[in-house]
């Protein structure tokens with residue numbers, strides 16, 4: 403590790419970055435972040451080369467969430483460049499290459515790096531979200547020779563990519579890793595000509611004109627048709643302390659964060675398939691899992707329940723819910739309430755993994771298309787929304803079954819409907 407890289411935080415940001423007499427590059431990083439691991443040696447090598455002309459600062463995003471949010475840093479890695487206390491140049495995120503990083507450094511050092519001009523992209527089909535639904539739609543529209551761009555606010559893959567294994571997606575000839583399944587879908591879409599713009603947060607959407615419009619931090623997209631496939635996100639634990647300890651003991655993805663808890667005692671909250679499957683998965687690392695469930699029975703499938711009951715490292719607290727998460731810097735325990743007796747107990751724990759359902763990612767579209775009372779997008783069976791030229795597919799849609807196969811099915815239907823819409827049939 404290079405000794406000249408400065409590790410900063412929310413308290414020291416002003417002195418370390420804004421008051422620096424040298425230009426500064428600030429690198430927000432996280433644990434369990436493959437693009438961060440790939441970029442770390444590039445950052446170190448570049449620091450060795452440019453240390454007399456630029457200050458290299460690293461900030462651990464999970465422990466400096468407020469700062470990250472105030473700077474609108476939503477993903478890791480994100481690189482920001484500063485000169486004389488002002489942010490300059492375009493941010494870099496995702497899988498950042500050495501030449502790309504070097505070019506930005508030299509532009510900042512050379513003093514001719516101002517914010518880059520906005521890019522304009524005109525395409526036939528714009529797909530928002532690169533999960534199972536979005537990538538399936540992209541495979542079909544690209545193959546139909548429609549110029550297709552997928553914009554994802556994170557890395558593509560969606561929920562499946564953070565699912566350890568998938569056993570029920572037809573045709574996989576056994577269990578597959580979610581991440582592999584989604585890598586194949588992405589590659590298939592790209593091989594047919596899809597452009598993928600990942601790590602791009604959408605800031606604005608306008609569906610009124612003939613051309614549909616969205617903008618991200620540095621690009622304006624115009625499309626003949628849009629497919630919204632932004633999926634769903636885990637519902638947050640409704641308990642005091644959740645926000646404070648999110649990422650520091652409160653987690654929503656066992657595949658992403660479980661390995662941090664070797665030999666620990668953890669809680670899993672929920673009683674459906676995700677909770678029971680992820681509880682079993684966590685026993686690979688942790689000493690003991692306690693499932694906290696507000697009912698006296700699981701809603702998971704029989705198979706998933708059996709896996710829990712036969713595992714000696716899992717116990718269950720029935721009829722219980724978490725009232726409060728407690729700790730100092732990291733979680734140390736939780737206050738659990740019995741929903742029938744209202745009795746509360748304080749228990750020690752190292753982490754909570756929460757699986758209490760999902761919420762649709764439709765905040766951006768709420769005044770633009772018709773949503774149901776829970777925020778899911780209403781479509782007809784051809785995936786049309788109430789706005790011509792705007793379609794929706796996958797978990798974001800109002801429907802009964804949310805699985806990979808139904809998401810890919812929706813994506814395929816949406817793509818064929820879009821093809822007809824564009825050709826005026």
Ligand SMILES: Cc1cc2nc3c(=O)[nH]c(=O)nc-3n(C[C@H](O)[C@H](O)[C@H](O)COP(=O)(O)OP(=O)(O)OC[C@H]3O[C@@H](n4cnc5c(N)ncnc54)[C@H](O)[C@@H]3O)c2cc1C
Nearest residue numbers: 531533534535554555560561632633634796797804805806
């Ligand atoms: C823990 C867990 C285990 C599961 N196991 C299984 C299983 O074994 N079998 C099965 O069939 N199903 C399983 N599912 C359900 C399955 O994963 C989903 O039904 C499926 O992934 C839905 O795909 P989607 O493309 O609609 O949405 P998502 O997978 O949610 O993808 C949405 C994509 O949109 C992106 N996005 C979100 N908001 C924006 C925005 N504003 N701008 C741009 N991009 C955005 C996201 O980054 C994401 O990449 C599981 C789900 C979970 C949570």
